[in-house]
Amino acid sequence: MNSKIISERPELLAPAGSMEAFFAAVDAGADAVYTGLKEFSARAKAKNFNLKEIEQITHYMQQRGKKLYIALNTLVKENELSLLIDTLGALEEIGVDALILQDLAVWKLAKDHFPGLELHASTQMTIHNAAGVKMLERMGFTRGVLAREMTLDEIAAIRKQTTLELEQFIHGALCFSYSGQCYFSSFLSGKSGNRGRCAQPCRRNHRYRQQEGYYFSPNDLSAIDLLPELEKAGICSLKIEGRMKSAEYVHKVVSAYRQVLDAPEKQRKTVLQEAKLLLKESFGRQPTKGFLSGGQPSDMAIPAHKGATGRFLGEITRVRGGEITFKTKEALHLGTRLRVQPAIDKSGTAFTVRQLMLGKKTVNKVTANSLVSVPSPFNNVFKAGDTVFMVSSPSAFTMSDSACRRKLSNVRPPAETVDLQVDVNPQQLQLTATIGTEKQQFQYPVDSFPATQQSLDQAILRQAFKATAGDPFILGKLECGELPEIVIPPKQLKQIRRDLYAALGQKQQQQKQQLRTEHLQSARSALFPLATGRAGKQQIRVQLRDSRDQRILQDPIVDQILIPLTGQNLQHANKLQRRSRQVIWDIPFVIFDKDWLDTRNAIRQLAQMGYSNFRLNNLGHFIIFDKMEGMKLYSSFRLFSLNSQAIAALAELGISEAELYIEDDRKNLADILRHQLPIPTAMTAYASVALLTSRVKIKNVRSDNPVLSDRDDAFRVQQRQGLTWLTSETDFSFIANIPEFENSGCHNFIIDLSHLGPFSQEGKQVLDAVKRGYDPQGCSKFNYESGLE
Known part of the structure; x- marks a missing residue:
């Protein structure tokens, strides 16, 4: 064990989505800052930085003995590889302290060609067990950002098995889904969270059996009470979320955590209470410790709570032109920033308070529970019943963008x-x-x-x-x-x-x-040349839920079946032995350490029975196959093949066939397939993809009835394998496009009938569509035709 990792105080790592937020983080006492470029950032809507600015703030941090990490944590399209290479070269020359990445193309290119770059694995890679961390260590990463679903006990167990630096989110917005495994925004709008463009449909109001609620909108993580436990568990970097947040938010949150981390043991209780008051002024959502404390958190996603940030002040009772009147729950001052949220589920409108009126009297401030009128610059925008939130106070951290740039103008590289x-x-x-x-x-x-x-x-x-x-x-x-x-x-x-x-x-x-x-x-x-030959034999695989449906192999069109690796299916493995070459076992992408040995032993038992085909869904799966000869490993879409270099990375790790990415569009898929790839590819041509996969249980919502959005999009919520799965009632189909894929060089196709069953009426209709080459009625094309942003 690396005693240095354990004995040093944890690093306090702050977000910066703007120049003002960067200086707010440094001023508040951050040990390190992470930020993004205008390209390849998982917070594409943040202001972000250009390379010249990155160079300046890198030198600024290095002069102060602090660190700057660059988040290149989005998936990269094929035509972006050239820009990615230029970016990696520039960042290596600048000397940034590390890259935070998701796409294996970034890993491969940096590892092979830019050795001056230190690599951190983003939480988008869904690293949630010791095997995943060991795999990162094997791949040359120096740090892993663990999944936000981890408990303190699970983190401590991982710490005992690795010397890799471990980073954990401790404060800020949470995703309902495992990071990197959400397709909700992409499916509905083409705006992919894995490309930094999440439209946050999870924050919208939904209905289940006429009961409205924000079922998928989690509260904000706040682990300020657990800092000693996190340090004891072996976390070396305490990460605050918030690259989309204001400088005021960053300053107050970083200040709060800095105070508690630096407080002497005897004063910690008092300092903690003061820090919590400071956090209350940061205008976040209701706080939750998430999964860190262990067990299922009851306060993580509360359907009755709207997922809006800011402190709720009241509801508008009267509107006159641009003037709103409401009874405020808290004191208000001139200079406070408000956001008015419509009663319908749409974006709010924010403005700064320039005038306050009590009756006909103009005042500088009002006390809590006052009926106050506030003129706004927006005429006829607001309605009675709209809610009012306080999102900024007059005492905000104030350093203008121009002042920030003046401060950086004389910065030089460290001597x-x-x-x-x-x-x-x-x-x-x-x-x-x-x-x-x-x-x-x-x-x-x-x-x-x-x-x-x-x-x-x-x-x-x-x-x-x-x-x-x-x-x-x-x-x-x-x-x-x-x-x-x-x-x-x-x-x-x-x-x-x-x-x-x-x-x-x-x-x-x-x-x-x-x-x-x-x-x-x-x-x-190292980029691949264009391919010459595209010949190949079409393979159709049917993905099942129940191994007892294996008789679908009798259908002449079906070449192989994909079977989930579950206890129930393993009971029937002996009945499939004679068809072992036609069976691919699909390993669950979430395997916590308590289930790890059972999963590994089950796979080894299957190998002894003659099974050799396995589909991998997470980096932690690779280690299972150490010293196992003759295995054929397939990667699923959950390992992100959005470009040819990611496919090359998977081939290097031992994958025999890479599944292309389900979020992808026609142009990018054609761009990938026109290159001379190192391994064959596959594509899911029909499925009901899990838009969200979560460790959060939703009370009183079952799969018997759909959950409906405010736009009447229909979804199903299922609880299985200890997880919550949200799937669309609308399946997607690329069946009619199979000839296009084949002409481009992809010949292996997955028809996922795990939600229908191959012998149901709907399942039979899908298989008939495959035979006839058309898309079943009512299906979505996902992003194939409309494009992936």
């Missing part, structure tokens, strides 16, 4: 230490400069004269060469041989120093440029 060996004779001064492991020699002629008083000595040389103002260097050791009794004019030594540091700087810049060019050329040469 590098130069060790000097000085050798002198009356005609020449020879310098050997060492930076890190790199040595360079320089010779300079000197006009010396014999010393009559103070001769040249080591102190004079050190004084001459330590003055490095304006240069990106600082003098470290200075050693010299025997010095002659001479004097070199100070002006000449000063000029030699200037020339030396200028030459070192130029040489370093040339080396950096050369290294970047080599790395970029290496990465670009």
